[in-house]
Amino acid sequence: xxxxxxxxxxxxxxxxxxxxxxxGTAAGTVISNSATATFDAGSSTGLTETSNTDQLTVDxxxxxxxxxxxxxxxxxxxxxxxxxxxxxxxxxxxGSESYRLTVTNQGGDNFDTTNLEIxxxxxxxxxxxxxxxxxxxxxxSGTGSNTADVVFDANGATETRTxxxxxxxxxxPTNTQTSRVQLQARSLTAISNALTTQxxxxxxAGDGGVDAVIGxxxxxxxxxxxxxxxxxxxxxxxxxxxxxxxxxxxxIPGAVITYTIVVDVTGSGSxxxxxxxxxxxxxxxYVANSMTFDTVAQxxxxxxxxxxxxxxxxxxxxxTIGTVAAVAQHTITFDVTVx
Amino acid sequence: MNNLKRLMxxxxxxxxxxxxxxxxTPVTLGVVAEREVVTVDADGxxxxxxxxxxxxxxxxxxxxxxxxxxxxxxPAENVTITDPxxxxxxxxxxxxxxxxxxxxxxxxxxxTYAAPAALRVPGADGELRPARPDEITHLRWTLRNPxxxxxxxxxxxxxxxx
Numbered sequence: 001x002x003x004x005x006x007x008x009x010x011x012x013x014x015x016x017x018x019x020x021x022x023x024g025t026a027a028g029t030v031i032s033n034s035a036t037a038t039f040d041a042g043s044s045t046g047l048t049e050t051s052n053t054d055q056l057t058v059d060x061x062x063x064x065x066x067x068x069x070x071x072x073x074x075x076x077x078x079x080x081x082x083x084x085x086x087x088x089x090x091x092x093x094x095g096s097e098s099y100r101l102t103v104t105n106q107g108g109d110n111f112d113t114t115n116l117e118i119x120x121x122x123x124x125x126x127x128x129x130x131x132x133x134x135x136x137x138x139x140x141s142g143t144g145s146n147t148a149d150v151v152f153d154a155n156g157a158t159e160t161r162t163x164x165x166x167x168x169x170x171x172x173p174t175n176t177q178t179s180r181v182q183l184q185a186r187s188l189t190a191i192s193n194a195l196t197t198q199x200x201x202x203x204x205a206g207d208g209g210v211d212a213v214i215g216x217x218x219x220x221x222x223x224x225x226x227x228x229x230x231x232x233x234x235x236x237x238x239x240x241x242x243x244x245x246x247x248x249x250x251x252i253p254g255a256v257i258t259y260t261i262v263v264d265v266t267g268s269g270s271x272x273x274x275x276x277x278x279x280x281x282x283x284x285x286y287v288a289n290s291m292t293f294d295t296v297a298q299x300x301x302x303x304x305x306x307x308x309x310x311x312x313x314x315x316x317x318x319x320t321i322g323t324v325a326a327v328a329q330h331t332i333t334f335d336v337t338v339x
Numbered sequence: 340m341n342n343l344k345r346l347m348x349x350x351x352x353x354x355x356x357x358x359x360x361x362x363x364t365p366v367t368l369g370v371v372a373e374r375e376v377v378t379v380d381a382d383g384x385x386x387x388x389x390x391x392x393x394x395x396x397x398x399x400x401x402x403x404x405x406x407x408x409x410x411x412x413x414p415a416e417n418v419t420i421t422d423p424x425x426x427x428x429x430x431x432x433x434x435x436x437x438x439x440x441x442x443x444x445x446x447x448x449x450x451t452y453a454a455p456a457a458l459r460v461p462g463a464d465g466e467l468r469p470a471r472p473d474e475i476t477h478l479r480w481t482l483r484n485p486x487x488x489x490x491x492x493x494x495x496x497x498x499x500x501x
Contacts, residue, residue: 024397025427025501031395035405035422037368039486042413051368051405058427058500059396094397213396 026155027060027095027207060206062187062195063092063215064099064152068223069126069162073178075230075269079171083113084128085225087183090160091152093215095207099152099185103137103165104145106224110177112143113167113227118183120150121162128164149188165225176268179227190219230269232326236276237262253338257284261332263321270325276332277310277318283339286313290335293319307332365411366418366486373402395500401428403498408491418482420494423449424475428498432472437480437494445477446470452479 025031034053041047069086076083091097105112118137119128136148152158165183173179189195193202195214206212239262244255251257263276280286291298291307298307310316317334324330373389380386395401405422409415420437424430432455435442443452446460458470480494 029427031425031427031500033370033372033403033422033425035368035370035420037366037407037418037420039366039415039418041365041411041415045417047364047366049364049366049368051370054370054372054403056372056392056401056500057394059394059399061396061398211394211396213399215396215398 024061024094025058027058027093028210029058031056031058057210058094059201059211059213060095060097060189061093061213061215062095062097062189062219063217064097064185064187064219064221065090065092065217066183066185066221066223068183068225070225073226073228076169076227077231078169078173078229080169082130082166083169083227085165085167085181085183085227086126086128087163087165087223087225088160089150089152089163089183089185091154091158092217093154096151096153096155098149098188100147100149100188100191101136101163102145102147102182102184102186104182104184105143106180106182109180109226111170111173111179113179113181114143114170115141115168116144116146116181117166118146118148119164119166121164124162126162128166133164167227169227169229173229175229175231177229180224181227182222182224184220184222187214187219190214195219228268230267232265232267232269232271234271234274234324235264235266237264238278251338255338256287256335257281257338258333258335263330263332265324265326265328267326270323272323274321274324275318276321277316278334279316280314280336284336285339286315286317287335287337288313290333291317292331292333294330307334365409365413365488366415367408367410368420369406370422371404371406373404374399375402397500399500400431401498401500402495404493404495406491406493407486409486409488412488414485414487415490416485418486419479420482421449421477421479422494422496423477424496424498426476427501429473429501430475430478431497431499434497435478435480435494436496437482438492439483440480440494441483443479443481444475445479446474447476449477452477 032053032055035051037049039047067088069088074085101118103116103118120134120136122134123132136150137146165181189205189212193205195202198214198216198218200214202212240257240259242249242251242255242257244250244252265271289300293306298305300309302308306319306321308318310318319332372392374392375387376390378386405420444455445452446458459467460470460474462468478496
């Protein structure tokens with residue numbers, strides 16, 4: 001049994017496009033149509049005639065969409081538990097329908113995520129909370145797929161749901177490697193009636209016994225989410241040079257020692273709240289206004305720049321760098337005199 | 340016999356009433372809903388036929404046909420046929436058809452009628468703007484010629500289930 005939507009193309013041009021999301025007239029609604037005629041016959045004028053009332057029952061349209069919501073690869077660490085991917089599953093039909101959600105590791109990536117679980121965002125805040133959200137799939141094991149059947153009501157509050165896929169990252173991958181995981185939703189009516197093609201009809205299989213008709217999505221949709229290993233590291237390399245004032249580099253009282261600290265941020269991702277501080281060595285005294293950050297002179301008293309002298313000339317130099325995206329390098333210098 | 344005699348006036352009255360009723364409605368009207376079914380014939384040509392429907396899914400196009408016939412003894416003159424577009428459907432612009440009929444439409448629930456292209460509705464800014472086909476609420480056909488006794492015909496339009 002097939003139905004042909006031959007006029008859809010024409011309709012799209014002439015009428016405003018039907019909303020792609022849920023919808024439409026609820027399954028089971030009765031559409032009534034009755035016409036009226038007026039006419040004159042002989043000496044009788046203003047006669048009227050009313051037709052029969054044609055009644056059409058609205059079928060249940062089966063349509064679903066799955067979209068990945070994270071907007072980019074989700075950063076995780078090696079051996080991290082409970083990495084979260086966020087998806088939106090939408091019942092785009094016009095009835096209440098159960099969808100079989102299936103989470104599966106995909107190929108074409110670097111590693112497989114393990115113990116994949118499916119959670120429903122119970123409070124609708126788009127944030128995964130293991131305490132208040134609902135685990136709907138049995139806890140998985142290994143790298144296998146996992147399923148759950150969930151009811152979506154196209155005419156109610158559960159027309160769309162945020163679905164979280166939660167998995168554990170193995171200890172083997174290295175920086176920037178990815179794992180691709182798919183969330184699929186398929187109509188249970190489509191599964192049980194073997195409906196696979198747009199226009200397929202299952203008589204009486206819809207809400208309240210109306211026919212179920214497969215829409216453009218074929219009752220099946222999926223989306224992939226991607227985990228990426230993001231390991232960032234910070235390395236400091238400190239060196240010094242001495243100017244004894246006599247053209248040499250002998251450390252004598254009064255000699256000036258210039259310390260250079262090279263800050264390397266490597267890997268991928270970024271670090272936040274990066275602060276580098278260094279105590280003024282014993283038996284030396286900080287040279288006023290000698291700090292530089294990436295060759296820019298710094299104000300000892302702090303202010304808007306990175307460098308600041310804390311605890312006086314025998315104290316500590318503090319560089320507040322903040323968020324640094326890998327890969328980056330910054331260079332700090334300051335001078336002291338030997339007491 | 341006495342009983343029958345007593346009943347006669349009643350029977351005559353009933354006959355007279357049904358005769359009056361038949362005279363009052365010589366025009367009959369019937370609405371059917373169908374869908375277009377496209378098949379390919381032996382020569383590879385696409386053939387479109389109509390098939391009665393009792394159910395339809397959102398997005399499907401319904402062809403509504405209103406058949407009229409004059410079963411009376413006199414011509415039916417000044418015939419108009421009015422059909423409200425079911426609110427659960429959207430009229431497809433340009434789809435209304437009626438041989439020998441002039442079409443007007445309403446976008447205000449049947450209060451006023453005009454040619455579809457001349458219909459105006461208030462826009463978001465309060466200014467009147469052309470009505471979209473899906474905003475048409477009623478269609479009305481006016482037959483240019485009388486329908487002779489025994490004559491019949493139909494008018495038709497297409498609408499998409501919302």
